[in-house]
Structures are given as structure tokens and as C-alpha cells.
Amino acid sequence: MTTFTTRPEILGTFGVVTSTHWIASAVGMGILEKGGNAFDAAVATGFVLQVLEPHLCGPGGDMPAVIYSKKKDKVEVICAQGTAPAGATLEHYTGEGLSLIPGDGLLATVVPGSFDGWMLMLRDYGKLSVRDVLEPAIHYAEHGHPVLPRVSATIAGLAEFYRKEWPTSYETWLPGGSAPEPWSNFKNPVLAETWKRVVSEAESKSGREAQIEAARDAFYRGFVAEAIDTYVRKAEVVDASGQHHKGVLTADDMANWSATIEEPLTYDYHNWTIAKIGPWGQGPAFLQTLSLLKGFDLKAMDPAGADFVHTITEAMKLAFADREVYYGDPKFTKVPLDILLSDAYAAERRKLITSEASHSLRPGKLAGFESQFDLTMDMLDTPEAKAGAVYEPTMSHLTEKRGDTVHIDVIDREGNMVSVTPSGGWLQSSPIIPGLGFCLNSRAQMFWLKPGLPSSLAPGKRPRTTLTPSLGLYQGRPTLAFGTPGGDQQEQWQLAFFLRYAHHGMNLQEAIDQPLFHTSHFPSSFYPRTREPGSITAEANFSAEMLDALRKKGHKLTVAPEWTVGRLTAARRDASGLLRAAATPRLMQAYAVGR
Secondary structure, X not given: OOOOOOOOOEEEOOEEEEEOOHHXXXXXXXXXXXXXXXXXXXXXXXXXXXXXXXXXXXXXXXXXXXXXXXXXXXXXXXEEOOOOOOOOOHHHHHHOOOOXXXXXXXXXXXXXXXXXXXXXXXXXXXXXXXHHHHHHHHHHHHHOEEOOHXXXXXXXXXXXXXXXXXXXXXXXXXXXXXXXXXXXXXXXXXXXXXXXXXXXXXXXOOOHHHHHHHHHHHHXXXXXXXXXXXXXXXXXXXXXXXXXXXXXXXXXXXXXXXXXXXXXXXXXXXXXXXXXXXXXXXXXXXXXXXXXXXXXXXHHOOOOOHHHHHHHHHHHHHHHHHHHHHOOOOOOOOOOHHHHXXXXXXXXXXXXXXXXXXXXXXXXXXXXXHHHHHHHHHHOOOHHHXXXXXXXXXXXXXXXXXXXEOOEEEEEOXXXXXXXXXXXXXXXXXXXXXXXXXXXXXHHHHOEOOOOOOOEOOXXXXXXXXXXXXXXXXXXXXXXXXEOOOHXXXXXXXXXXXXXXXXXXXXXXXXXXXXXXXXXXXXXXXXXXXXXOOEEEEEOOOOHHHHHHHHHOOOEEEEEOOOOOOOOEEEEEOOXXXXXXXXXXXXXXXXXXXX
């Protein structure tokens, strides 16, 4: 087939950085030029994205990373997904009159995890100092950056709400009483001062590792935690429920939590091994879908054709149905991954994929998990989980929305690799903490307020995040880092990219530029947790004949405008040491750089 690209695949041997904003990618490359490695570059890039795309991530958010360290010769996961506070009990939340956790406000907050994750990455895998990786973010917060039109529109849409309900956010995002104009030079001086104080407290210690530990203490056991505790104890703010609620996060919750390093979950698919985070996220759904698709000849299908899109979509519906019944924090619940990823289970489930679109939620019913299955299915038949419009994790009831997250891929000349998906702490998620210049996250909305489920709310438990970076090994060699923002769509867009790349001889940019699709057939992970049975959204980049073929197969089709779906980035290291990188043209801001 003839392939089309919007830009070249970036090639080099020194290093490549690709992210969802051109300035952030340039910052990461600058860190490599300064002598940092891929881990240093990822940390600096992540902090800069918090400034550049505050509607998609922030210092109060979270991040998982899948990494490969050349020194350790090992693929690992950094879990910087904060846990539910000690006061986040089912009794407390239902006692507030809630049946679902609101998608914003203070009750939706878990421990902010991203800062500790970045510091853990810097300490154990990087080479540079706290100052080195924070200085670019301090610069853009203090001296300004060109405001993206989407950031401007998001703030403008929330202006009246902020003025009435969240005055601290009004002060930060509408200085002088008006939203920043698109492309104007916008500053967050309070955040700059927060990071300057963190650097100062770090540099009160001698030695690189001691400074990193001091920075962690400043955030989780020092002035940052104290400011958060003081605000949350007193504030009572309106949220998506329409009611005012106080939060439950405390300084003790922050002091007693830290990011961790875990083994990845992996699955072998033809010559590839894909490494993902565990069932505290949706990573296993990608692997389950691969297990189902092993039984189809995808290489023989047109990668932009109806059979390709239909087959993948139907497989994803089955994998994501299992997500609803079985995934959760494995420290709190048994997750039968050995069965879910087995060849025998895939063979039986594969029989459910026919030439017609399915409209029913069809998780597998596993022996020993019958009551969990029944409880989940009963809950998903309640009024609050019925079919309806599917929302993204922003305040969609108040403002226009696209995206919810950012993504970064970095590979350096030594072969170190990082795939990381930072998110949370969006400017829409909760009020700005006075004196800090940032707000908290709303990740707790992914818990259910029903007992007995793998993702039921419980103190100390990780919410089942949608954040899901990917790392691929080709014939056992760490080769490919890739990912995308997009909530429940992250796995879906990544899967289409990977399958086209693995089966159809495309380069990274060609695979990214192919038209994208996704389904909202299963319950959303975000408030108000609705779904659209039998749905599929496909870009108008597909041919009219192909879209009509999907309708004839019974799909409830929504055609999205051209170049509006997905924000994929990817980087690769060949066996020869040649480096490659690519980024989506969608939204006109993601860029890959390298040399």
C-alpha cells in the first residue's frame, strides 16, 4: 500500500526525545546535550510539560513509567500512582450522599505521586542534579511560555466557575481578571517560587543523592505537604456532584507514601515482547487484546480497512470487559492474570469475535470469581452506569475538552529507554493550593463506591489508572518506546499503531499518521462512568467506503474530523545503534527531535 507521512521519521545516533509539546521535546534534547542520560531528559521534560500543558498534567498528578536501564540490563516499571488517603473510606464517601466519586474537587484526590516518581527516576537511573532537571520548568513558569489555544479556551470556559467557586484558581489562571489570549506569554510565578524553594532545600545538603532525598522530603514531609494539609483541612468546595465537599488528604498520607519500582507485565506476540504496567492500570488490556489477535492474520488485512478495524475493535471489547471485572490493585485483590493471558482462555474468547459488531458487555466468567463477576455485572446495570455520552476526565460539563494527559519517549546513545505517561493535577481537577501554584489530582474518580469489587475504594489502595506507557522488545532486545494520552483510548490508539508497525512494514511516522479509531463500548474510567454499547469512533481520514463497511457490520459509528484522534509518540533503537523517533501531527504541537 502507499503510505503517507506528515513529517519525516527522525533519525540519529546521539539521542531522541519525543513528547506532546515541541518546547518540552527541545528541553529534553538539551538535557542530553548537557551530558544527561535518557532518565534525566525524561524528568526535565516532564516538569516542563506541567507548565506548558497545565490542562493535561500538573505537579499534583501521577505518572507510571516503563523503562530500560542499560546498566541494569533490565526493563522495569516506576509506579508513581498515589494511593487513596486514610480517610477515603466507603462509609465516608457514601455518607456524603455519593454513589459515584465526582470527577473533580477535593474528594477525588489521592496522594500526588508524580514528584516522587520523577525524583526516584533521577536518583536511581539519572546522573544530573535536582537543579539541572527543575531549572527549565522554573524558567518557563517564571519568564513565561506561549499559551496553547486549547489552554486558553479551557481557562476561559471555566472563568465564571473559578470566580464563584474556586477563587484560588481564578487568581492563578486569570490574572487581572481575564483568561490569557492564545499564544500570549503566560507565567505562573508562584509555581516557580515553589520549585526554587525545593531546589534551595535540596542544595542545603551535600551530595547528589542527599539533595534528591531533601527534595523528596520538601514535597512529601515539608512545606509542600504542610500547605496541602492546611488547605484541605479548611476548604469545602463544589465539585461535579453539584455539592460542596471537604477533602480527606492529609500530610500524614503524603509522608507515608513513596513511589516504587516494580516488575513489568509482559506478553510475547510474534517476534515482539510488550512490557506494560500491572493490573493497577489498564496495561494488561493491551496484552489481552494481543492474545486474542494472535489467531488472526492481521498482516493480510488492509491496515486502513474495515476488517482490520473491526477485528481489533471486537477484540478490545472483550479485553476491556475483563478489565471491569478483574483489574485492580494486586496488593488488595487477586487478579487472575495467568488465566486472562493464557492461550486456552484466548482461544475460547476468540470464538466470540464474528463478522458482526457486538453490542453487549461480555467479560469472561472465571471459576472461583463467580461472585465478583455477578457483583460487577449487577453494578453495571444500575442507573449511574447506564449507557450515555462518555466524558473525558476534564470538567466537560463546563468547558470544551480534548485530551487529558501527556506522553514522553526518550532513548539515549547508551540505549537507555523511557516511556512515561504523566497526568493528573489538571487545572480543571481541583482548586489551586494557596502558595504553591498547582492543584491536586482527581484520580480517585476511578474507584467504585460499591464494596467487593477489585476497584472498590479503600484507604491505601491505588486507583485503576488509565495511564499506560509501553516498551517493546524485538527478539528479546529493548527496541521501542511508545504511548499516547487519551484516557480509556490510550491502549486502543497504541494498539492500532503497534499492529500497523509490527505487521505492515511502516516506519514510526507512517504508523502514527494512519487514521485512528476507538470504541466507548465498555464503561468509562471517568465520572460519570457511562458507556456507548456498540460504538466506534473513526477519523474521517478513513475512506468513505471503509466507514460505510463498518456501519454494515453493525457498528454504531461516529466520524471524527480528520486529524483529531490520538496524540501518539514513539522512539526506537535499532540493533546497529541507529535511533528513530516520531510524533503525531494531530493538534499541531507534538514533536520528535534528535540527532
